[in-house]
Structure formats: structure tokens, C-alpha cells
Amino acid sequence: MNSSKQFVGLRASGEEVSSLGRARAIGEIRAQVERYGISDTQLRRLLAEVEREREAQAREARRAEEAEFQRARSRALHVARQLVEFWRITPQELIRVKEKGLPPEPARRVKYRHPVTSDAWDGEGPQPEWLRRALGFEGYRVSELLIESADAQRIVAVSGT
Incomplete structure (x- = not known):
């Protein structure tokens, strides 16, 4: 060959x-x-x-x-x-949007928090890894990670975490 x-x-x-x-x-x-x-x-x-x-x-x-x-x-x-031509948009309208940007997203209320690491989750979207570990390997129950009281919700919302 x-x-x-x-x-x-x-x-x-x-x-x-x-x-x-x-x-x-x-x-x-x-x-x-x-x-x-x-x-x-x-x-x-x-x-x-x-x-x-x-x-x-x-x-x-x-x-x-x-x-x-x-x-x-x-x-x-x-x-x-x-x-711009069709809607007769002015330069001031475009510049204002650029300077101000998008409005900030409202703070979500935390529903679950790890008592040791303080990791938090609002219950939206996929379950985070820390929550899976806490429930599966660390032996926590959902009720232990759930933030129930309105006072706790306000504290969380104010602290921003």
C-alpha cells in the first residue's frame, strides 16, 4: 500500500x-x-x-x-x-433610555434559608445545589429551611440577602 x-x-x-x-x-x-x-x-x-x-x-x-x-x-x-422615522422618536427619548437603563427588578422574598451557611432561595426556578445537599445529605427537613414568619420575611427583604 x-x-x-x-x-x-x-x-x-x-x-x-x-x-x-x-x-x-x-x-x-x-x-x-x-x-x-x-x-x-x-x-x-x-x-x-x-x-x-x-x-x-x-x-x-x-x-x-x-x-x-x-x-x-x-x-x-x-x-x-x-x-426612528416611523415612530418619530427623538434623540432625547433614546438618550434618556440609555442613561436611566432598565428599571431594577423588585427584590424577591426569600422562602428558604440554610441556618448555617445563610444560603437563600426564593422558590423560583430550579432548586439550588445547596438546598439539595441540605435536604439529601445534611438531614434537614423542608420545614427547617422554610422562612415562615412575616417578620423574618421583612428582615430578609431589608438585609437584601
Whole structure:
């Protein structure tokens, strides 16, 4: 089997990406170097050439990403211009929104708190890891972690934790 034909069109697939595939490739290169008497200088030149090609490909990828960003930016400005014209939006309205930003989210009331670590959860969204540990491994009951009284709720809301 002609070993030069063996690698024609080779692209990284599952095996080549794996460490086993990489180790096999290194072994094949070493065998070829020894079999054909390739010098260290020639090998270094080859490696430098491959590195230059990789750098050129990376530069081209960055250029393509920048061009795509500029196209998206241009589209966004075009849409903004159409909206400003249609709705007769003034610069003061846009600047005010930028300066003030979005209104802050209202503070959520904490429903569960760990008595030792003071970790807290408002009961919204996925259950946090600390609560799973407290219930599963630390032996707490839900009633022990639940903040029940209105006074405790006010304290929590004021403290912001």
C-alpha cells in the first residue's frame, strides 16, 4: 500500500481527534521520517509552513467574523433608522433610555434559608445545589429551611440577602 495515498484528503474525524489517533499520527510521521531520511531541518520547515497556514486560516476566520459583525451592525442601524422615522422618536427619548437603563427588578422574598451557611432561595426556578445537599445529605427537613414568619420575611427583604 502506498503510504502517500493513505493520507490523501484526511480530515480530522473522531479517531484522529482522539489521543489514540494523535499518537498513531505521530508514530506514522516518525516512521516516515526514518524510512525516507527526512532531516530535522526539513521537518522543522514543514512544521513552520503548517503553522503559517494555520495562522493564515485563523486570520481569514477573524476577517470573516468581523465582516459578519459589520453586516449585522449595518442591518441593526438600518432597522433603528426605520423605527426612528416611523415612530418619530427623538434623540432625547433614546438618550434618556440609555442613561436611566432598565428599571431594577423588585427584590424577591426569600422562602428558604440554610441556618448555617445563610444560603437563600426564593422558590423560583430550579432548586439550588445547596438546598439539595441540605435536604439529601445534611438531614434537614423542608420545614427547617422554610422562612415562615412575616417578620423574618421583612428582615430578609431589608438585609437584601
